[in-house]
Amino acid sequence: MRTSLRWLAGGLAAFVLTTSAVMAHHSFAMFDRSIEKVVTGTVARWQFNAPHSWLYLNVKNADGSETLWSFEGSAPQSLLTRGITGSTFEPGATVTVSYCPMKDGRPASDGRSWPTARS
Secondary structure (H helix, E strand, O other): OHHHHHHHHHHHHHHHHHHHHHHHHOOOOOEOOOOOEEEEEEEEEEEOOOOOEEEEEEEEOOOOOEEEEEEEEOOHHHHHOOOOOOOOOOOOOEEEEEEOOEOOOOOEEOOOOOEEEEO
16 A cells, blocks of 8 residues: 555656646747737758757848747648748748747747748
């Protein structure tokens, strides 16, 4: 009986610790969902991998300099259902992305917003 209670207590503790870590990992609190912006840039790198894909764009600033932006996307399986593949974004291509900015101003966004146009 005591062994069963120990296993139950240990399992419950593991469940609680794992659940909080998973929820923290998938938080979108860092993005300002009340604002939607659009940015156009040149593809620097496209990483089509699990668990998250990443699109990196070089975006020109008003002063002529460039800033590297990163956009986190879903896993490949989810992107494939929307027609996005490992060869969708070739380096050097121009891409326009609709996004919700990070609250702290860093040049990044999450996978809820993806390119609206490619040229």
